Amino acid sequence: xxxxxxxxxxxxxxxxxxxxxxxxxxxxxxxxxxxxxxxxxxxxxxxxxxxxxxxxxxxxxxxxxxxxxxxxxxxxxxxxxxxxxxxxxxxxxxxxxxxxxxxxxxxxxxxxxxxxxxxxxxxxxxxxxxxxxxxxxxxxxxxxxxxxxxxxxxxxxxxxxxxxxxxxxxxxxxxxxxxxxxxxxxxxxxxxxxxxxxxxxxxxxxxxxxxxxxxxxxxxxxxxxxxxxxxxxxxxxxxxxxxxxxxxxx
Amino acid sequence: xxxxxxxxxxxxxxxxxxxxxxxxxxxxxxxxxxxxxxxxxxxxxxxxxxxxxxxxxxxxxxxxxxxxxxxxxxxxxxxxxxxxxxxxxxxxxxxxxxxxxxxxxxxxxxxxxxxxxxxxxxxxxxxxxxxxxxxxxxxxxxxxxxxxxxxxxxxxxxxxxxxxxxxxxxxxxxxxxxxxxxxxxxxxxxxxxxxxxxxxxxxxxxxxxxxxxxxxxxxxxxxxxxxxxxxxxxxxxxxxxxxxxxxxxxxxxxxxxxxxxxxxxxxxxxxxxxxxxxxxxxxxxxxxxxxxxxxxxxxxxxxxxxxxxxxxxxxxxxxxxxxxxxxxxxxxxxxxxxxxxxxxxxxxxxxx
Numbered sequence: 001x002x003x004x005x006x007x008x009x010x011x012x013x014x015x016x017x018x019x020x021x022x023x024x025x026x027x028x029x030x031x032x033x034x035x036x037x038x039x040x041x042x043x044x045x046x047x048x049x050x051x052x053x054x055x056x057x058x059x060x061x062x063x064x065x066x067x068x069x070x071x072x073x074x075x076x077x078x079x080x081x082x083x084x085x086x087x088x089x090x091x092x093x094x095x096x097x098x099x100x101x102x103x104x105x106x107x108x109x110x111x112x113x114x115x116x117x118x119x120x121x122x123x124x125x126x127x128x129x130x131x132x133x134x135x136x137x138x139x140x141x142x143x144x145x146x147x148x149x150x151x152x153x154x155x156x157x158x159x160x161x162x163x164x165x166x167x168x169x170x171x172x173x174x175x176x177x178x179x180x181x182x183x184x185x186x187x188x189x190x191x192x193x194x195x196x197x198x199x200x201x202x203x204x205x206x207x208x209x210x211x212x213x214x215x216x217x218x219x220x221x222x223x224x225x226x227x228x229x230x231x232x233x234x235x236x237x238x239x240x241x242x243x244x245x246x247x248x249x250x
Numbered sequence: 251x252x253x254x255x256x257x258x259x260x261x262x263x264x265x266x267x268x269x270x271x272x273x274x275x276x277x278x279x280x281x282x283x284x285x286x287x288x289x290x291x292x293x294x295x296x297x298x299x300x301x302x303x304x305x306x307x308x309x310x311x312x313x314x315x316x317x318x319x320x321x322x323x324x325x326x327x328x329x330x331x332x333x334x335x336x337x338x339x340x341x342x343x344x345x346x347x348x349x350x351x352x353x354x355x356x357x358x359x360x361x362x363x364x365x366x367x368x369x370x371x372x373x374x375x376x377x378x379x380x381x382x383x384x385x386x387x388x389x390x391x392x393x394x395x396x397x398x399x400x401x402x403x404x405x406x407x408x409x410x411x412x413x414x415x416x417x418x419x420x421x422x423x424x425x426x427x428x429x430x431x432x433x434x435x436x437x438x439x440x441x442x443x444x445x446x447x448x449x450x451x452x453x454x455x456x457x458x459x460x461x462x463x464x465x466x467x468x469x470x471x472x473x474x475x476x477x478x479x480x481x482x483x484x485x486x487x488x489x490x491x492x493x494x495x496x497x498x499x500x501x502x503x504x505x506x507x508x509x510x511x512x513x514x515x516x517x518x519x520x521x522x523x524x525x526x527x528x529x530x531x532x533x534x535x536x537x538x539x540x541x542x543x544x545x546x547x548x549x550x551x552x553x554x555x556x557x558x559x560x561x562x563x564x565x566x567x568x569x570x571x572x573x574x575x576x577x578x579x580x581x582x583x584x585x586x587x588x589x590x591x592x593x594x595x596x597x598x599x600x601x602x
Binding site: 053095111112142 | 255256259260261262263264265266267444445447448449450451452453455456459460462463464465466467468469470471473474
C-alpha cells in the first residue's frame with residue numbers, strides 16, 4: 001500500500017522532557033488509522049508536529065512521500081493535510097457560512113482577493129451550502145458561531161476541515177465533550193467521511209475506535225508502543241495493562 | 251417569494267457589505283457640512299479640516315486594530331513620514347501637484363510600514379505597543395537629527411502648496427482645504443470598505459479571531475498581516491500628507507507619542523471594526539477638544555482624561571462595544587422611521 005503520511009524518528013522535547021520520543025508512524029492511503037493512548041501520552045503533540053504547529057526537535061515528516069518537516073502549517077494544508085481540534089478552534093464572531101467559505105476560498109486561491117466582494121463567487125457559495133448540508137448545519141448557517149450549541153460547533157469543526165478537501169484528515173477527539181444524545185450525529189459523520197480521505201483519529205472512546213479503525217497505534221509516554229490491526233491490539237496484554245492502569249513493570 | 255437556498259446564502263454572505271441607510275445619512279451630513287460651513291460658520295473650516303484628516307488617520311489604525319487585531323502606540327511614525335514627505339515634495343518642487351504628492355507620500359509611508367510590519371508579526375499586545383512606540387520615537391529622532399532637510403525643532407518652513415490638479419488654489423478660509431480633505435477621506439473610505447468586505451478582509455477577521463485556526467485552513471497569517479499593516483501605513487501617510495498640505499508646514503510634533511495616543515482615544519470613543527468608528531470618534535474628539543478648550547483653556551486635557559476614564563468605566567467589555575450600541579440604537583430608530591429598509595449587518599462587538 002502507498003503511504004499517505006509517515007514520520008521517521010519523530011522527537012519533541014519540552015524543556016528536558018521528551019513529549020514525543022522516536023515515533024515512526026506509517027499511515028497508508030485510504031486508511032482509518034487510530035492513535036490511542038492514556039492522557040498525557042503525547043497524542044496531541046504528535047498532531048501538532050504533523051500539522052506544523054510545533055517543530056520537531058528531530059525526525060522527519062513525509063506527506064505523500066515529500067518531506068514537509070520544515071513546511072509552514074498553512075502550506076501543509078494546501079498540500080492536502082487538514083485537522084480538527086480537541087478543543088473547538090472556531091471563529092466565534094463569524095457565521096458557519098462565512099467560516100466554511102473562508103476555507104473554500106483559500107483552497108480555490110480566491111482567499112487573497114482584495115476587490116471581489118464576499119458572496120459574489122457562485123462556485124464558493126454552492127460548495128459552502130453543499131458542505132453545510134452534508135453536516136446538518138443548514139438550519140444554523142446564518143447564526144453566529146459563538147451562539148451555536150456545542151454539538152453543532154463540533155460538527156462545524158469537522159466540516160471546516162473537510163472544506164479544505166484534504167487527502168489526509170487528522171481528527172483530534174471529534175466527540176470530546178459532546179453530550180450523549182448528540183454523539184451519534186458526530187459518530188455518523190465520522191463514519192461517513194469520504195473513503196478516499198485518509199483519516200488519523202485520536203480518541204479515548206474505545207467503542208468508537210474499534211468501530212472505526214482498521215489499524216491502531218498505541219502511544220504511551222511519548223513512545224509508540226503497539227502498532228497493528230484492531231484485533232491484535234485488543235489482544236495485546238501490554239495494551240490491556242496500560243488501559244487497566246497497571247504498571248508495565250509489574 | 252421564496253428564494254432558493256443558494257441565492258439566500260449568497261445574499262447572507264454579502265450582508266455585511268450592503269450599504270445601510272445610516273451610512274447614506276452619514277455621508278449626506280458630511281456633504282451638507284460643506285455648505286453649512288460656507289453659509290454660517292466659515293471659521294469652522296479649520297476644525298472641520300482637522301476632523302477630516304484625523305478621521306482618515308483613525309481609519310488607518312482601525313484597519314489594523316479593528317480588522318486584524320494589531321494594536322499600535324506608534325502610528326504617528328507613518329503619519330509623520332507622510333507629512334514630511336508631502337512638505338518636502340512641495341518645498342523642493344519634486345512633485346508639485348498635491349493629489350499626486352499625496353499618493354507619493356502615502357507610498358513612502360507604506361514602504362516604512364512594510365519594513366516594520368515584520369516587527370509586529372509576533373508577540374503580545376504589550377510587545378506590539380512597545381515596538382510601534384519605539385519605531386515612532388526613532389522616526390522623530392531621525393527627523394530631529396537632520397535639520398538641514400527637515401528644519402529640525404523649528405519645523406519645515408517655506409512650504410508652498412500648488413493648486414489642486416492645477417485648478418483649485420488653497421484659500422485662506424480653508425474652504426478648499428476642507429473639501430479636498432473630505433473628498434480624499436471619502437475615496438479612501440470607499441476603498442477601505444471594499445477591501446474589508448472582500449475575501450481578504452474576511453480572512454483578516456479570521457486571523458484576528460483565531461490565528462491558529464486561520465493557519466490550519468490554509469490562510470497565510472503573516473502575509474495577510476504584513477499586507478494590511480502596509481496598507482494601513484499608506485492611509486496614515488496620506489493623512490499626514492493632508493495635514494502638511496493644508497497647513498503648508500511640518501514639524502517634529504507629527505511624530506509625537508501624544509498624537510499616537512490621541513488616535514487610540516479617538517478609536518476608543520468611536521469604536522473599532524466597522525470603519526465608521528474612526529470617523530465618528532474623530533468628530534466627537536475634535537469637537538469635544540474645541541468645546542472644552544474654549545471653556546477652560548488651561549485644563550482641557552483634564553476633561554478629556556475624565557471622559558476617557560468614564561467611557562472605559564461605563565462597562566464596555568472591549569473597545570467598540572459602546573459606540574456600537576449607539577450606532578445600533580440610531581439604526582433601530584432609523585428603521586422604525588423608515589420601515590422596509592435593508593436588514594442591518596453586524597454592529598461592532600455584537601457579532602452577527
